[in-house]
Amino acid sequence: SQTIHQWPATLVQPVGSPLSLECTVEGTSNPNLYWYRQAAGRGLQLLFYSVGIGQISSEVPQNLSASRPQDRQFILSSKKLLLSDSGFYLCACRGGHSYGYTFGSGTRLTVV
């Protein structure tokens, strides 16, 4: 079965600082990978998805970027964080013959 490792679990960053969140996947190869954000009390918003190494699709214009340097590694970045970037960030994958998506445990980011 697929397992997603996501870290850190919580993060407090000042406005204007850079961000790098990493997600790694085990148990599958060539997965589709996704980054979601959930603002407090809101639903999940898809930010980026990737169907292969170096292939990134952005769903909404924003202050964030994503990269996929390896098959099972997905990175979410920002050069300068905004207050509005605060939220619960979740990495997800779908691989192999799996119909279901597996989600990581998430990173709760607070920009102060």
Add this chain to the structure above:
Amino acid sequence: DAKTTQPNSMESNEEEPVHLPCNHSTISGTDYIHWYRQLPSQGPEYVIHGLTSNVNNRMASLAIAEDRKSSTLILHRATLRDAAVYYCILRYTGTASKLTFGTGTRLQVTL
């Protein structure tokens, strides 16, 4: 993406069955019906999915209307651990298919 409509919240007593409805009147023939749930401060968890026929697994059952314009997630015996937000999502079968989450149904389970 075809949209789904779910009640904002529902309540159930522990040990009782729960029927969570979902309307998806604009569903296309290639859309699968997926259900996920999200416990507080956790990532969503896959529950079940189906295309046309009713489905059962260890977590729940999925009943799909004959015209596929609605479906119902059935928890046979609700427990306190089933309290979560339940999302009904349509996913087309393309390679780059995505899960688009709505607001879901918040299920409260009481003793």
